[in-house]
Structure formats: structure tokens, C-alpha cells
Amino acid sequence: MPNKLSPLLKRSAFTVVVGCGRLGASIANMLSDEGGGVVVVDQERESFNKLSASFGGMTLTGDSTDISVLDEANLGAAAAVVVVTGNDNTNIMVAQMAKELYKVKHVVARLYDPARESVYREFGIDTISPVVLSTREIRRLLQIEERGDIEENV
Amino acid sequence: MKTPSQRIYLIGGNNKAKLLARSLTERGYTVAAINASAEICEELALIPHLRVYNGDGSLPNVLDDASIHDADIAIALTGKDEDNLVICQLCKKRFGVKRTVALISDPRKTEFFYKLGIDSVVCEVTSVASIIEQQTLMNEFSTLVPIGDGRIKISQVPIPADAPSVNKRVMDIKLPNHVIIGCIVRGEDGMIPRGNTVIHAGDVLVLISSDEQESSVRELTGRESEM
Numbered sequence: 001m002p003n004k005l006s007p008l009l010k011r012s013a014f015t016v017v018v019g020c021g022r023l024g025a026s027i028a029n030m031l032s033d034e035g036g037g038v039v040v041v042d043q044e045r046e047s048f049n050k051l052s053a054s055f056g057g058m059t060l061t062g063d064s065t066d067i068s069v070l071d072e073a074n075l076g077a078a079a080a081v082v083v084v085t086g087n088d089n090t091n092i093m094v095a096q097m098a099k100e101l102y103k104v105k106h107v108v109a110r111l112y113d114p115a116r117e118s119v120y121r122e123f124g125i126d127t128i129s130p131v132v133l134s135t136r137e138i139r140r141l142l143q144i145e146e147r148g149d150i151e152e153n154v
Numbered sequence: 155m156k157t158p159s160q161r162i163y164l165i166g167g168n169n170k171a172k173l174l175a176r177s178l179t180e181r182g183y184t185v186a187a188i189n190a191s192a193e194i195c196e197e198l199a200l201i202p203h204l205r206v207y208n209g210d211g212s213l214p215n216v217l218d219d220a221s222i223h224d225a226d227i228a229i230a231l232t233g234k235d236e237d238n239l240v241i242c243q244l245c246k247k248r249f250g251v252k253r254t255v256a257l258i259s260d261p262r263k264t265e266f267f268y269k270l271g272i273d274s275v276v277c278e279v280t281s282v283a284s285i286i287e288q289q290t291l292m293n294e295f296s297t298l299v300p301i302g303d304g305r306i307k308i309s310q311v312p313i314p315a316d317a318p319s320v321n322k323r324v325m326d327i328k329l330p331n332h333v334i335i336g337c338i339v340r341g342e343d344g345m346i347p348r349g350n351t352v353i354h355a356g357d358v359l360v361l362i363s364s365d366e367q368e369s370s371v372r373e374l375t376g377r378e379s380e381m
Contacts, residue, residue, distance in 0.1 A: 065236060067262050089212050092243075093236035100269055115214045116240070119248050 014039060014057075016078045018064045018094055019085030023110060025050035027082055032057045039073050042085075064094050070102065080106035088112055095125050158183050160226040163251075165211035165241050167231025168194050170257070172201065174229070179203045188220050190232075212240040214248060222249045229255040235263055242272045306364050308336070315355035317375045325349035333363040333370040 014037030017028045028040045029052045038057030041064050042048065048059045062069035064085065075081065081098040083091045088111045095109040108126045111117040117129035161184045164171045171187055175198060178185045186205040187198045195208045209216035211230070222228065228245040230238035235258045242254035255274040256267055267275040301308070313319060319327050324335060324347045337360040338345050338353070345351070353359070359374065 066260075087236070089234070089236040089240045093239050096239075096270060097266065101266060113213060116212075116244075119214055119244060123243070123247065 013037065013079035014077075015080045015082060016041065016073050016075055016098075018042075018081065018083045019091075020044075020047035020050060020059075021084065021086055022050065024082070024084045027084065028057060029055055039078075041069065041073050065090060065097075067097070067101070070094075070097060075102040075104060078102070078104055080104065080108070083107070083109040088116055092116070092120055092125070095120075099125070160184070161186070161224055163188060163220070163222060163225040163228045163245075165228060165230050165232070165245075166190065166237065167233075167257070170231050172198060174231075175201050175204050186220060186225075188216065188222075212237050212244065214244055217241075217244055217249060222251060225249075225251045227251070227253045227255065229257075231257050233259070235260055239267060239270065239272070242267075243270065246271060246273075306362070309361050309363070310339075311359045311361055311371055311374055313353060313355060313357045313359060313375060317355070319353045319374045320355045322353055323349065324351050324353065327353075328373055329370050333361055336360045336362045 015031055017024050017031075017038060017040045020028065020040050020042035024040065024042070025047070028038050031038045032055045033052075038055075039060060040048065040051065040057060041060045041062060043061070043063055045061045048061075051059070060069070060073050062072070064070065064083075075098055078098075081095070081102075081104045083094045083098070085091055085094070091109040091111060095107050098104040098107045106126070108128065109120070111120065111127050111129050112131070114129045114131050117127045117132065121127045158181065162178055164174055164178075164185065164187045166189060167174075168191075171189065171194070175185055175187055179201060185203070186207065187195075188207045188209060188211040189195050189198060190208070190210045192208055195206050198204060198206045205220075207216070207220040209219065211217060211220075211232075222245055225245065228242065228251045230241040230245075232238055232241070235256075238256040238258060242256045245251040246254045253273045254271075255276060256272045257276050257278060258264065258267060259278055261277045261280050264275050264277050264280070329335070335347050338347050338351065339358040339360065340354060340356070353374075361370065363370065
């Protein structure tokens with residue numbers, strides 16, 4: 001099958017965002033606003049409604065665990081892949097496919113489960129866990145408040 | 155008979171898990187099942203000598219609670235390739251399970267799974283297709299077992315009366331280097347051929363080959379291979 005996307009994409013560095021939920025759409029909008037090339041992949045066409053009106057990247061409807069869909073997204077030429085579907089195990093598999101099959105340098109996967117997140121970080125995948133990030137941020141905010149309290153008391 | 159000492163964990167799956175659990179416990183293995191569905195767990199619990207844990211086997215804490223580190227073999231049987239990948243990787247890398255087996259539905263991912271360190275990858279589609287092929291082409295040349303992603307094949311070749319190899323010694327048949335005759339099935343008997351073994355009409359040869367299977371079939375039977 002002829003690859004419709006590749007001639008356009010080869011010209012510049014681009015990022016593939018897998019999963020167009022709130023996080024995926026937000027990342028895609030950000031990258032596009034910054035002038036970067038973006039391909040967003042999602043199983044549901046309606047998910048792309050979350051993209052902003054100014055989004056200048058490309059969308060691809062399909063199952064991201066399907067090798068032919070990843071081929072069509074031209075993963076082999078991508079500078080980075082961000083895997084943020086709603087399913088941890090899908091994210092783990094697609095991230096490893098990007099690394100092993102397409103040799104993508106920068107692969108980031110979002111994992112909801114912190115226990116799985118720590119395991120896969122050990123395996124060499126850049127993972128982020130919303131729970132861990134939120135916990136850290138909340139702790140930081142609490143510490144600032146505490147310090148504020150202490151300073152007030154001095 | 156010596157009782158097998160291996161501990162086997164079956165993770166996920168429904169009918170396959172039940173069937174394997176029955177067959178393996180009957181053969182004396184120590185078997186445990188982990189399943190995310192409470193309903194399937196209740197049915198699994200009816201199988202004698204089977205330990206059953208309810209939970210999602212792709213979660214490290216569920217595997218930990220089920221003492222997966224005791225396992226010698228972990229078999230991931232869920233219906234989703236990605237779940238089976240994660241189950242096997244966690245079992246192997248996190249919990250030190252010696253042997254992991256993953257069931258997959260997409261044949262194109264077989265090599266990828268091996269690359270990621272899964273010890274055995276069983277592809278449902280490929281296996282079923284090969285069994286159907288074997289059953290329907292019983293009298294023709296057929297591949298019995300594809301090994302190593304199909305690169306090595308064990309196949310059976312029936313020898314018709316008009317075959318050029320009939321009444322010839324094995325050593326006189328010009329077989330390619332990549333093919334050996336592993337076994338000759340003659341009537342009820344199976345025999346391991348030597349150089350001076352003579353091939354009879356009606357023999358079924360079991361070939362092990364890494365390449366050039368077609369030309370050896372032509373050499374033996376005088377027919378074109380249909381594979």
C-alpha cells in the first residue's frame with residue numbers, strides 16, 4: 001500500500017502521538033503550536049475532535065498495536081513517539097515496538113499503575129505515571145505551604 | 155513414574171486455562187491459575203489440586219500475591235497480545251520465572267515477542283492453520299511442526315509406488331544438505347534410518363529441514379511439492 005504520509009513527513013523531524021485522549025490531544029496541540037510535525041493515532045475518529053482548531057498535524061485512525069498502522073504512521077522516521085492510550089499494557093507494547101522494531105530514539109509511555117511504571121522504567125522505557133507525578137507535585141506544594149507557615153511563625 | 159516437580163502458572167484465559175489446568179494437574183504438575191474474572195475463577199476452583207487466584211495477572215502485586223516467584227513456567231493465556239506480553243515480561247524480569255510462554259493472536263508479532271525475551275510464543279492462528287493443513291493434506295507432503303518461526307520444518311512425505319526413491323538406499327538418494335530423513339514410518343513401526351536402510355513404497359518419511367524442502371520432496375517422490 002502506498003504510504004501517503006511519508007513524503008510530507010520525511011522533510012522534517014516529527015513526533016508520533018499514540019492515543020488522542022485528553023493528554024494525547026494536549027501534547028499534539030502543544031507540539032503543533034510550537035511548529036513541530038505531529039501525527040496523532042487513535043482507534044476512534046471522534047477522539048480527534050479534542051484537537052484544537054489550529055492543529056496543523058496529521059491524524060490517522062487505526063489500532064496502534066497493528067504493525068501496518070505503525071508503518072503507515074511512518075514510525076521508522078519519527079524523531080519521537082509518545083504513547084498515551086488509556087491502556088497501560090497497550091502503551092507498554094507499543095512503546096517496545098517503537099523501540100525494538102522501529103528503532104525510535106525517544107519513546108515515552110504513560111502508565112497509570114505506579115508499580116508497573118517502576119518496573120518498565122527499569123527495563124529502559126521512559127515512563128511517566130500521573131499518580132507519581134501528582135503525588136510529587138502535591139508534596140511539593142504542601143512543603144511550600146509548610147515553609148510558608150514556618151516563615152510566618154518566625 | 156516420577157512425579158513432575160515443575161510448578162506451572164496459568165495466567166488469564168478461559169477454556170484454554172481450564173483444559174490445561176486439568177491436563178497438567180492430572181499429570182502431576184503443581185499448577186496455579188491467576189484469572190481476572192471472578193466467574194472463571196469459581197469454575198477453575200472446581201478442578202482438583204489447582205490453586206486459584208483472582209486478579210489481573212499483568213499487575214506486579216497480583217503476581218506477587220500469587221507467589222509467582224515459585225513458578226518454573228508461566229503461561230499467559232489472555233485474549234490480548236499486549237496483556238500476555240506484559241505478564242510474561244513481569245514474570246521473567248521481575249520475578250525470575252525461568253520459562254515464559256505467551257499466546258498471541260497476531261502472527262506478525264511472533265518475532266517481536268521472541269526478541270523481547272519471551273521463551274515460547276504460540277500463535278493461535280498459525281498453529282490452527284498448520285493443523286488444518288496437516289489434517290486436510292494427510293496424503294500429500296505436509297508440514298507437521300514449524301520450529302523457529304517456521305524456518306525449520308518437520309514434515310511428513312508419503313512415498314508412492316512410482317517414486318524414484320523406492321528400493322533405493324538412503325545413502326544413494328541425493329538429498330540437499332539442509333535436509334535429513336529423521337524417521338521412517340513403515341506400517342505400525344517407526345525406524346531411524348541408517349545409510350543402508352532401503353526405502354519401500356508406502357513408507358512415510360519424516361523430514362527435518364531448514365531449507366530446500368521442495369527439491370528434496372521432488373527427489374524422494376518425483377512429485378512437485380504443493381507447499
